[in-house]
Amino acid sequence: MDWRVRGLCLREDPDLFFPIGSVNSGPAAMQTDEAKAVCRRCPVMAHCLEWAVDAGPVEGIWGGTTEGERRALRRRAARGSAATESAA
DSSP: OOOGGOOOGGGOOOGGSSSSSOOOHHHHHHHHHHHOOOOOOOOTTHHHHHHHHHHOOOOBBBBOOOOHHHHHHHHHHHHHHHHHHHHH
């Protein structure tokens, strides 16, 4: 079974996971927090996050993270890979 069919987000308004505006202030921040709360309860959160990080820049809240948070995860992973390769 595909992990996506078990996501709790399927029972929510899809717009919840695509806040409009800055995720750091105002209504968008509240919406982001609400979406992340759904993600934290989701049994497939790790699969969702892995997909979103691997997929590259995708809008919205995926795996309990914003696009900016996933960008930072990709940068850290790239730095870690570079450090491992240079040590070898």
